[in-house]
Amino acid sequence: MSMYYGPETVDHSMIGTTRRFNEDSKTIEWFRATSQGHKDPPADAKESIIYRMLPEIEKDKLIFQIGTSDPDRAVQAARLVAADVAGIDVNAGCPKPFSTHGGMGAALLKTPDKLCAILEALVKAITPEFEIGISVKIRLLQTAAETEALVRRLCATGITGLTIHCRTTPMRPREAAIRGQLRMITEVCHEYGVACLMNGDVENRDQAIKLAEEFGADGAMIATSAEKNPSCFRSVADGGLASWRDITDAYVKAALDVENRYGNTKYLLSQLVPGKEKVYQPANQCKSYSSTCQTLGLDKYLEQAREVDSKLGLDQPIQGKAAKKAANKKARDNASALAAGGQMAKSRDNTQKKKKALSDRAPNTQTEKSEPAPVALTG
Structure with missing residues (x-):
C-alpha cells in the first residue's frame, strides 16, 4: 500500500483559508484572498490557493504534512483538512531555513517538550473527531542514546507512525544515510505499537521493500528520487522506471x-x-x-x-509585456531625469546666490580682487 505525503505546509498559511470544491478541476482547494499589503483585502483581491488535493486519486492516501511550532496553531490548521486526508504528519526533520525559521522543522528536535506538546494536542483533538492518525518525521540525534530517548518520548504521545530520516540535522543529501540506529528505532516504535518508516537514500520500490525487511521497518519513504522520476514507485516486475x-x-x-x-x-x-x-x-x-x-x-x-x-x-503576448516593461522603465527614467534636473537647477541658484554674497563683501581694488575670498576677512 502506498501513502502520499504532501509538501510541508505552514500552519500560519492554512489558518484563515476557505475550503471549496472546484468543479472544473475536480479538486478540493483551500484558498485565501491575497492581502497585497492591506490589513483587510479588498473585495476584488486576487485569490491564493494554499493547498489542493484531487480526491478521486488521493482520498484515503494523502498525508497532510504540517510545519508548526505551536500546539494550538497545529490543531487549528489540521482541523481545516482533517476530514479530507488520511493523516496528519508533523515535520520535525527538515533542516532548511524556511522550515526551521520560527522553531519549525528540525528546530523542534532541540525543543522536545514543545514537539511532544504539539503531538499530544493533535492526538487529543484530531484523532477522536476525524478518526485519523497523527505521525511525525524526525532526524537522527548525535548519539544513539539521545535518539532512543527522543523516540520513546514521541511514541508515548499516542502517535500512530514515526518516520526516521537516517541523517543528522547538519548532514546534506549528498552525504550517505546512516542506518546503524535503524533497527533500534524500529524496535522501540514497535514496543509502543507505532509504525516505523525509514527515509534516506531510498531510490525505488524494490529497494524500499528490501531495506524495510532488512531492518524490520514497516515501510520506506522515497523523496528525492520521486522528484526526478515518480515511476520509482513501480517495481521492476511491473515495468520499472519509465x-x-x-x-x-x-x-x-x-x-x-x-x-x-x-x-x-x-x-x-x-x-x-x-x-x-x-x-x-x-x-x-x-x-x-x-x-x-x-x-x-x-x-x-x-x-x-x-x-x-x-x-x-x-x-x-510576450511583445506586449516587453513593451509595457519598456514603457515603465522610460517613465522611471523620465521621473529620475526630472528629479535630477530640479536638483541641478536648485544647485545653480544656490551657487549664484553664494557668489553674489561674496562679491558684495569683497573690496573694490584690483589687487584685492585677485586675492582669494578669505583675504577680505583679515581686515
Whole structure:
C-alpha cells in the first residue's frame, strides 16, 4: 500500500483559508484572498490557493504534512483538512531555513517538550473527531542514546507512525544515510505499537521493500528520487522506471487537467527533464503551458494548454509585456531625469546666490580682487 505525503505546509498559511470544491478541476482547494499589503483585502483581491488535493486519486492516501511550532496553531490548521486526508504528519526533520525559521522543522528536535506538546494536542483533538492518525518525521540525534530517548518520548504521545530520516540535522543529501540506529528505532516504535518508516537514500520500490525487511521497518519513504522520476514507485516486475518523456507527458497532462499553477509545474519539469537533454534549457525558458507543450513536443495538448493559459492569464503576448516593461522603465527614467534636473537647477541658484554674497563683501581694488575670498576677512 502506498501513502502520499504532501509538501510541508505552514500552519500560519492554512489558518484563515476557505475550503471549496472546484468543479472544473475536480479538486478540493483551500484558498485565501491575497492581502497585497492591506490589513483587510479588498473585495476584488486576487485569490491564493494554499493547498489542493484531487480526491478521486488521493482520498484515503494523502498525508497532510504540517510545519508548526505551536500546539494550538497545529490543531487549528489540521482541523481545516482533517476530514479530507488520511493523516496528519508533523515535520520535525527538515533542516532548511524556511522550515526551521520560527522553531519549525528540525528546530523542534532541540525543543522536545514543545514537539511532544504539539503531538499530544493533535492526538487529543484530531484523532477522536476525524478518526485519523497523527505521525511525525524526525532526524537522527548525535548519539544513539539521545535518539532512543527522543523516540520513546514521541511514541508515548499516542502517535500512530514515526518516520526516521537516517541523517543528522547538519548532514546534506549528498552525504550517505546512516542506518546503524535503524533497527533500534524500529524496535522501540514497535514496543509502543507505532509504525516505523525509514527515509534516506531510498531510490525505488524494490529497494524500499528490501531495506524495510532488512531492518524490520514497516515501510520506506522515497523523496528525492520521486522528484526526478515518480515511476520509482513501480517495481521492476511491473515495468520499472519509465522514460523521462513518458513521465513529462503524463505530468503535463495532469497539470493541465487540474489547472496547476504554472510556476510550480515549470519547477517540477526542471526536475523531470534530464539536464543533459537538448530541450532542458528551452523548457526552462518557457513562460506558458502552450510554449511548454511546443518545446516538449506535446502538441496533442496544445488546445487544452491554450485554454488553461487563458484562465491563468498566461496568454498575454510576450511583445506586449516587453513593451509595457519598456514603457515603465522610460517613465522611471523620465521621473529620475526630472528629479535630477530640479536638483541641478536648485544647485545653480544656490551657487549664484553664494557668489553674489561674496562679491558684495569683497573690496573694490584690483589687487584685492585677485586675492582669494578669505583675504577680505583679515581686515
